[in-house]
Amino acid sequence: xxxxxxxxxxxxxxxxxxxxxxxxxxxxxxxxxxxxxxxxxxxxxxxxxxxxxxxxxxxxxxxxxxxxxxxxxxxxxxxxxxxxxxxxxxxxxxxxxxxxxxxxxxxxxxxxxxxxxxxxxxxxxxxxxxxxxxxxxxxxxxxxxxxxxxxxxxxxxxxxxxxxxxxxxxxxxxxxxxxxxxxxxxxxxxxxxxxxxxxxxxxxxxxxxxxxxxxxxxxxxxxxxxxxxxxxxxxxxxxxxxxxxxxxxxxxxxxxxxxxxxxxxxxxxxxxxxxxxxxxxxxxxxxxxxxxxxxxxxxxxxxxxxxxxxxxxxxxxxxxxxxxxxxxxxxxxxxxxxxxxxxxxxxxxxxxxxxxxxxxxxxxxxxxxxxxxxxxxxxxxxxxxxxxxxxxxxxxxx
Amino acid sequence: xxxxxxxxxxxxxxxxxxxxxxxxxxxxxxxxxxxxxxxxxxxxxxxxxxxxxxxxxxxxxxxxxxxxxxxxxxxxxxxxxxxxxxxxxxxxxxxxxxxxxxxxxxxxxxxxxxxxxxxxxxxxxxxxxxxxxxxxxxxxxxxxxxxxxxxxxxxxxxxxxxxxxxxxxxxxxxxxxxxxxxxxxxxxxxxxxxxxxxxxxxxxxxxxxxxxxxxxxxxxxxxxxxxxxxxxxxxxxxxxxxxxxxxxxxxxxxxxxxxxxxxxxxxxxxxxxxxxxxxxxxxxxxxxxxxxxxxxxxxxxxxxxxxxxxxxxxxxxxxxxxxxxxxxxxxxxxxxxxxxxxxxxxxxxxxxxxxxxxxxxxxxxxxxxxxxxxxxxxxxxxxxxxxxxxxxxxxxxx
DNA sequence: AGCAATGTTTACACTGTGTAATTATCGTGC
DNA sequence: GCACGATAATTACACAGTGTAAACATTGCT
Numbered sequence: 001x002x003x004x005x006x007x008x009x010x011x012x013x014x015x016x017x018x019x020x021x022x023x024x025x026x027x028x029x030x031x032x033x034x035x036x037x038x039x040x041x042x043x044x045x046x047x048x049x050x051x052x053x054x055x056x057x058x059x060x061x062x063x064x065x066x067x068x069x070x071x072x073x074x075x076x077x078x079x080x081x082x083x084x085x086x087x088x089x090x091x092x093x094x095x096x097x098x099x100x101x102x103x104x105x106x107x108x109x110x111x112x113x114x115x116x117x118x119x120x121x122x123x124x125x126x127x128x129x130x131x132x133x134x135x136x137x138x139x140x141x142x143x144x145x146x147x148x149x150x151x152x153x154x155x156x157x158x159x160x161x162x163x164x165x166x167x168x169x170x171x172x173x174x175x176x177x178x179x180x181x182x183x184x185x186x187x188x189x190x191x192x193x194x195x196x197x198x199x200x201x202x203x204x205x206x207x208x209x210x211x212x213x214x215x216x217x218x219x220x221x222x223x224x225x226x227x228x229x230x231x232x233x234x235x236x237x238x239x240x241x242x243x244x245x246x247x248x249x250x251x252x253x254x255x256x257x258x259x260x261x262x263x264x265x266x267x268x269x270x271x272x273x274x275x276x277x278x279x280x281x282x283x284x285x286x287x288x289x290x291x292x293x294x295x296x297x298x299x300x301x302x303x304x305x306x307x308x309x310x311x312x313x314x315x316x317x318x319x320x321x322x323x324x325x326x327x328x329x330x331x332x333x334x335x336x337x338x339x340x341x342x343x344x345x346x347x348x349x350x351x352x353x354x355x356x357x358x359x360x361x362x363x364x365x366x367x368x369x370x371x372x373x374x375x376x377x378x379x380x381x382x383x384x385x386x387x388x389x390x391x392x393x394x395x396x397x398x
Numbered sequence: 399x400x401x402x403x404x405x406x407x408x409x410x411x412x413x414x415x416x417x418x419x420x421x422x423x424x425x426x427x428x429x430x431x432x433x434x435x436x437x438x439x440x441x442x443x444x445x446x447x448x449x450x451x452x453x454x455x456x457x458x459x460x461x462x463x464x465x466x467x468x469x470x471x472x473x474x475x476x477x478x479x480x481x482x483x484x485x486x487x488x489x490x491x492x493x494x495x496x497x498x499x500x501x502x503x504x505x506x507x508x509x510x511x512x513x514x515x516x517x518x519x520x521x522x523x524x525x526x527x528x529x530x531x532x533x534x535x536x537x538x539x540x541x542x543x544x545x546x547x548x549x550x551x552x553x554x555x556x557x558x559x560x561x562x563x564x565x566x567x568x569x570x571x572x573x574x575x576x577x578x579x580x581x582x583x584x585x586x587x588x589x590x591x592x593x594x595x596x597x598x599x600x601x602x603x604x605x606x607x608x609x610x611x612x613x614x615x616x617x618x619x620x621x622x623x624x625x626x627x628x629x630x631x632x633x634x635x636x637x638x639x640x641x642x643x644x645x646x647x648x649x650x651x652x653x654x655x656x657x658x659x660x661x662x663x664x665x666x667x668x669x670x671x672x673x674x675x676x677x678x679x680x681x682x683x684x685x686x687x688x689x690x691x692x693x694x695x696x697x698x699x700x701x702x703x704x705x706x707x708x709x710x711x712x713x714x715x716x717x718x719x720x721x722x723x724x725x726x727x728x729x730x731x732x733x734x735x736x737x738x739x740x741x742x743x744x745x746x747x748x749x750x751x752x753x754x755x756x757x758x759x760x761x762x763x764x765x766x767x768x769x770x771x772x773x774x775x776x777x778x779x780x781x782x783x784x785x786x787x788x789x790x791x792x793x794x795x796x
Numbered sequence: 797a798g799c800a801a802t803g804t805t806t807a808c809a810c811t812g813t814g815t816a817a818t819t820a821t822c823g824t825g826c
Numbered sequence: 827g828c829a830c831g832a833t834a835a836t837t838a839c840a841c842a843g844t845g846t847a848a849a850c851a852t853t854g855c856t
Binding site: 426427428438439441442443445446463466467468469 | 834
């Protein structure tokens with residue numbers, strides 16, 4: 001009757017406690033116990049360990065009710081992590097702590113046709129500058145993360161930057177030397193950041209597809225029970241929805257990206273693709289200029305909906321969050337997506353079975369997503385150095 | 399340095415030992431220890447437990463080498479499981495043991511347009527007949543499994559049998575009463591059966607997509623590290639690949655299924671859809687009759703490849719196994735699939751990055767897949783009654 | 797100051813594992 | 827037919843990590 005769930009390694013237990021703190025931004029012990037499904041006794045033991053290691057801190061708060069808790073547990077500001085983000089426009093490097101503070105930022109413009117050698121050169125320089133900054137302050141990085149669009153498709157290669165990926169990860173590993181570094185898909189970092197980092201109101205809390213429409217069209221299935229670092233990107237951009245249609249940079253015809261990417265719509269509205277997302281609300285005003293523009297964009301949204309419906313047929317989900325330029329469109333125009341869904345989604349679009357929501361593209365806050373991802377990876381490792389851990393060592397051998 | 403990986407609940411440990419036995423069909427202790435990453439000491443303890451419970455048996459064998467092992471451990475024939483499979487043609491019920499022996503089979507024809515009431519009625523009758531058989535022999539079922547095409551798409555509903563799924567699972571649960579019963583997608587059961595049940599040579603051993611082209615077109619990602627019961631079906635059939643194309647039974651136009659399902663090709667070759675898969679090798683001879691037939695079928699295979707490429711763009715995998723009518727086609731005709739892949743798969747088809755293989759559709763051995771799935775579910779539960787297990791009970795509350 | 801209500805820590809028992817010592821089994825060679 | 831070598835299989839013990847329950851601490855209220 002006791003319903004015990006005993007076995008967990010210390011690392012796992014620490015990880016789930018720390019993850020809970022990262023997601024909530026700070027919690028009282030009883031809450032923590034509930035979230036992690038541990039007893040307060042265990043929480044007490046783990047926290048005293050983590051406090052000794054200066055990974056977490058206690059802040060005294062007045063009790064919220066009679067006899068209530070007084071010690072708010074938060075992640076420590078002593079742990080330094082780094083995040084590096086590559087987008088089609090720039091390479092951003094940042095250093096911060098586990099609470100989300102960004103203490104150092106450096107952004108370099110890059111071209112969309114960036115070659116691998118060129119990138120490596122730039123990367124090395126940027127990291128060197130960052131390390132100078134950390135060395136000056138005596139900071140030691142506990143974790144770094146690099147977010148790259150199109151990353152993580154194994155043998156299929158990167159559809160956005162056609163690079164040698166094993167070489168890239170080796171290169172990055174070497175640059176960072178002793179510091180553990182995680183490389184991930186930009187959209188994974190972004191989804192995790194939006195969903196969990198408490199920087200704004202996120203429209204859904206259950207499993208859903210996060211779809212970003214930028215230079216590429218990529219999604220992630222945000223599965224609430226799966227660790228973020230196991231999320232895998234969902235490259236929607238190169239689904240062929242119109243045989244023999246518009247030519248795409250991938251060499252095929254009729255891809256979703258050929259119709260709905262920033263580059264594709266920049267041709268319609270006559271604004272450089274790099275400017276579109278930064279326009280924010282003024283985007284809509286801009287559209288008033290051309291009468292046929294909105295209609296043309298609605299057609300593109302319909303095609304996006306068609307591809308999205310196809311994707312949802314493969315992997316049914318009851319909720320989708322869309323970010324990117326479609327989120328800047330007037331809400332009546334966005335309805336075109338539903339028309340597309342009606343052409344492909346099994347059973348058609350039905351608000352009771354599919355919730356569609358939009359979230360503003362978060363231009364300007366790079367490399368916060370990568371930084372958050374670095375914090376997440378640190379936390380997932382239980383705040384223990386992966387290199388000295390026997391279990392990980394064992395797995396590496398195997 | 400020791401590389402210990404201690405924490406596992408007894409249930410998990412038992413499950414991994416039993417799963418290993420199910421997959422291999424019997425093993426010696428040292429092999430078992432390696433496969434489960436446990437020490438021989440643990441294996442010894444677990445096996446003595448399982449032997450007492452009569453879930454496993456020991457068969458004496460002459461040692462394969464000096465000082466070699468003599469006791470081959472196998473799953474017991476004492477544990478009875480039931481498998482029920484619904485296809486568009488029939489409802490098959492079987493009872494067997496964990497070794498794959500099928501002791502009782504009953505098959506009833508059903509129509510493709512089966513209504514839910516009608517199905518429930520038939521199901522109840524078939525199960526009653528089966529229970530009469532088990533009662534006569536004093537058998538007590540330890541686990542049952544039901545495999546249904548199109549099952550498991552949550553709120554999205556079943557695209558093949560448009561039924562009320564919560565009602566269906568409730569109904570099935572009630573029918574079986576005390577016996578634990580798992581309901582799953584037919585293609586999941588089939589993939590697991592082909593891949594793990596040692597009934598034939600399976601072409602790949604790594605992660606891959608298993609795609610079955612029958613009345614529907616469905617796939618499963620067979621991920622070697624994920625438990626089979628967590629596999630989720632991949633409904634490729636209703637991806638729209640030709641806007642405004644052929645009408646599909648789902649109400650949309652241009653779905654993969656409208657071009658490549660058994661029903662679709664039965665119109666081309668003039669053979670009833672229910673007969674196609676059972677023709678086996680004579681299928682090819684049949685095609686010789688019509689000159690344009692093969693060309694028409696090749697076109698359909700191209701479209702299948704197009705849809706497959708789209709799916710692989712979303713979820714990159716380096717290996718695909720195809721079963722169903724395409725596997726009966728002459729190998730030169732199957733090359734049309736590659737043409738389709740070349741239109742959609744990022745980077746085009748490349749034998750070094752994508753291995754395509756074919757496996758004969760296993761008509762006639764239903765309900766072996768469901769039976770195997772039942773055995774798998776039993777094994778996954780550690781051979782313990784899930785109802786008396788505190789952990790499961792806890793999870794059910796949550 | 798004392799009390800009620802809750803939070804926090806600690807002593808102890810329990811589960812399940814690995815290590816290492818012990819015991820069992822088999823084939824081989826004399 | 828019996829001792830020996832090689833490996834399999836079991837068992838005693840130590841250790842990690844959890845939950846339970848009791849002890850102790852803190853707070854606000856009267």
